Amino acid sequence: MEIHESLQQLDSLLRSSQLKEAEAFLKTQTEQAAASGDWETEAVLRNEQMGFYRDCGNFPESLHAAQRARFLYESHHQTNSVSYATTLLNCANAYRASGSYDAAFAAFAAVQSLYQNHLPPDDIRIAGYWNNLALLYQEVQQWENACDCLRNALDLARSKQDCVKIAISCTNLAVSLLHLSQIEEAEALLLEADTILAGRTPSDFHYSAVLAGLGDVCYQKAEFEQAAAYYEAALAEIDLHMGHNNFYEIVSENLRHAYEKCHTFRPHLTGLELSRRFFQTFGLPILEHAFPEVLPELAIGLAGEGSECLGYDDAFSADHDYGPGFCIWVPAHLPEETQQALQKAYDALPHEFYGIRRTAMPTAVQRIGVCTIPSFFSRLLELPHLPETEQEWLSVPESGLAAACSGAVFRDDSGNFTQQRSLLQKGYPEPVRLRRLAQQLARMAQCGQYNYPRMRRRGDYGTAQLYLMQFCTHAMQAAHLIRRQYAPYEKWLLRSTRNLPGFSDFSAQISKLLTMTPACTTCFTESEDPVCRKIQQICNIIEQEVANMMHTSPQENAYLEQTANMLAETAESLEQHEKNVQAIVKLEWDAFDKVQNIGGRADCQDNWDTFSIMRSSQYTVWPDALLTEWLQFFETAWKDGRNLIAEKYARMMEHTDPARYAALQSQLPPLSEEFVQMREAIVQIQVSWMEAFAAEYPNLAANARIIHTEQDTLTNTSYETYLRGELSTYPPEILYAYGRWVVSLFQNQQNLAKMILEKTTKAYGYPDLEAAEHTRQL
Structure with missing residues (x-):
């Protein structure tokens, strides 16, 4: 053998x-x-x-x-x-x-x-003898003799630089020292052992003794919560290597005492918190120890399918695919052998934590463990990439979007995974949201307002109930779209609806509708049937919510298909507006590319991303008619050989470089006195808006242009000067239309500068101006 x-x-x-x-x-x-x-x-x-x-x-x-x-x-x-x-x-x-x-x-x-x-006297096997003899002395509570043995073992292990033997000897010696109340020396030895054994993959079974010892140290120092955390980790390691043996029972008893000192019981952790603690306790040390070179490229957290990712897990959730675990999302370029090594290390982690053992299902593939970032999104979204076009957004299952945005990311040094999630978490593009909402409202009308009573009159009660359930599903999905949130898998749809701001009573109405008894089948009339009345009541709630969202007046007892048509028309208008915005930004970019800078080509002339965000943010808030008129004028001017961007920068030189401007002035179209007066009136209003914005958001303003012309230098052009130059390129009819719009905003106490910069911050991934102001990154 x-x-x-x-x-x-x-x-x-x-x-x-x-x-x-x-x-x-x-x-x-x-x-x-x-x-x-x-x-x-x-x-x-x-x-x-x-x-x-x-x-x-x-x-x-x-x-x-x-x-x-x-x-x-x-x-x-x-x-x-x-x-x-x-x-x-x-x-x-x-x-x-x-x-x-x-x-x-x-x-x-x-x-x-x-x-x-x-x-020979320095043979490392003799250290094992001293360590084991010390355990016997510990059993009979001869702690001084145990310490003598363990100091011999530790000296020998140090002389041989045998790290594992050093850790074992440190741990055993610390246990004896704790019984002699020599806490500080014991803690130092245990921390040394922890440095040696933490993060090994697979873990050394002696590591459980280190964790239990650190728990004892914290207990003696009256740090009972930390003691409990160490004991929990020790139990996970003992279970991994030895099962529920005598040592497991001893540590369990110590854990019980620690919780008693905390005046509590073992906490019932949510799935997300269990995952976070599991990663911090076992996952992170292994990644830092065994994979330091790839850790900066990894994202770790818990997201995807599963009630725990939505925060909906309860006592019933532990029956399948639940327990300690986390996801390691890796970039696609990471070598296959590295991915396999990561998965092997993950598989070697404990299977039990805080008394919960993972119960995995064969169908739950890639929910935890190692997964490439592209495969995570493609599995949930059923696309090879994040949705870009309207058709792709409409094709993605909404529950997949909810799953992709669920859970939490515990660590993401590169920010790659978080950035892609943030793009999805911004929600549907507005035209897509309105189209999907229109679809849900149309289905609500068809299922609830039309087909349910029709099937009831025909005596087809089974089909009527099918339509009733569909109506409720579409109503809840509509509620999510109104609140700009993705609707989850149907199992959690009602609960998710209840959590939507302002929709708790609505979800109660849905629940009541699903359990109501309809009117007598032999004398059915819609006005007398409680189910039909409840259907209309729910439709009225949705009609009111849509009216609030669109700033319109709700129709009384509206048939929702009419509202759906209105939303579809609005979506089409928004799509055309966005096309116009992109068209004008592309024209400006082409013109900007041809601008001859005095000191040579500027860096910003090769930065499309920044240019696109800044200019799109400005034009997105423009009214449709004004945007269309400006686009047509710019296209005509470009075809005629005029570069309006070059003219804008030339106009700015009147204040930033007067000598240069004097040489160029004759090449620029003359401006009438009336035009200049209108321009300056607009400038005055917009400068006041920027001043107000700077007072409210000083950090963001510090990263923007200086405000006033008097602050201009050759290398730093103010907001006022830039605006004056841009307005000077408008033809009179567009300047006057633009001016009328600015005045209407002013009269309605709206701040155009704030409107534009809010679009800009959202384009950079911030949820709002307050979040961007807090991080000081724009």
Whole structure:
């Protein structure tokens, strides 16, 4: 029998925490060795059985293996050897664990004699002897003797620079020191051991003792919450390597005492919080220790399908695909072998945490563990990339969008994954949102206002109920669209609707509708049927919400298909407006590219992203008619060879570079006195708006242009000067139309500068101006 291969297979089973399989394999291999008369192989396997059964708390089997191993050596007269000393050491530990202390001391004495005869005094195996003898002294509460042994072991381990042996000796010594109330030295030793063993993959089974020891330190320091956290982590490690053995029970009791000192019980963690703690306790140390070079490229969190990602998990959620776990999202370019190594490390993590064991389902693929960023989004959105066009947005399942935006990201150094999520979290583009809302309202009208009573009159009550359920589903999806949120999977749709701002009563009405008893089937009339009245009541609520959203007046008892048509028309108008915005921005970019800068080509002339955001933000708020008129004028001017962007910069030189302006003035179209007066009136209003904005958002204003012309320099053009230059390129009819619009905004106490900059901040991924002001990044 190839003993090395057997031990490797056994080690593989133990590393993957397959304890039952490891026990069966060990038993089979041992029986085969005994049957073949290979006593040396059997002796090795009996030693493995001693340790395995001892760690699992099966002391009778551990003692039986010890008895058989000693018999093998004694019957073959091989008791004067290092291998027999190793067997005796294992036997001594088996005796100790089972409470046979006299037998354990006798075995340790024999081991010491054999080691003195056969090993040099600095052999690292002697450190193992001292460590194990110390455990026996600890069992009989002879703490000073235990400390003496452990200091010998630690000195020897340090001389050999054996990190694992150092960690073991530090841990065991700390345990004894704690019983002698030498807390500071014990804590220092445990932290040293933690530095050595934390983050190893697979984890070393001694790490559980380190965590339990740190829990004891915190307990003695009256830091009971932290003690409980260490004990929880220790239990997860013990379960991983040894199952629920005697050590597990001891630490469980310590945990109970820690919670009692906190005047609480073990907390019921939400799935997200369980995931976050699991990552912080076990995931992060491994990534920092074993994958430091790729950690900056990874995103870690919990998102996707599952009630815990939505924050809806409860006592019933633990029956499937629930428990400690997290996602590691990796960039697609990360080598396959690195992804596999990450997954292997993830698979080696504990399976139980805070008393919860993960119950995975075969169908729940890629919900936790390693997943590439593109595959995460493509799986949920059913697209190879994030939606870009209106057709793609309309094709994506809304529940997939809700899942992609759910949960939380615990760490994302590169920001790549978070940035893509943020694009989705901004919600549907407005034309798409309105089209989808129009679809939901049309279906509400068809299912609830038209087909339900029709089927009832026909006596087709089953089909009527199907239409009623569809009506409720479309009503709740409409509510989500009104509040600019994605509707989740149907199982959570009613709960999600209840959580929408202002829709708690609405969801109660939906619940009531689904459980109502309809009117008598033989004398059905819509006006008398309580279900029909409730349907109309719900339609009225949606009609009012849409009217509030669109700043229109609601229709009394409206048939929602009419409202749907209005929304579809508005969406079409918005789409045309956006096309015009993009058309004018593209024309301006082409013209900007041709501007001859005095000092050579400017960097901003090659920065399309910034240019597009800034200019789109300005034109998006313009009225349709004004935008269309300006686009037509710009297109005509461009075809005629005029570069309005170059003219704008030339006009600005009147204040930033008067000498240069004097040389260019004759090439610019003359401006009438009436035009200039109108322009200056507009400038005065808009400068006051920018001043008000700067007072309200000083951090954002500090990153924008200076405001006043008197602050101009050759390299820094003010908002006032820039605006004056831009307005000077408008033809009189557009300037007057623009002026009338500015005055109407002023009269309605609206601030155009704020409107534009709000669009700009949202384009950069901020939810609103307040968030951008807080981060000071625009």
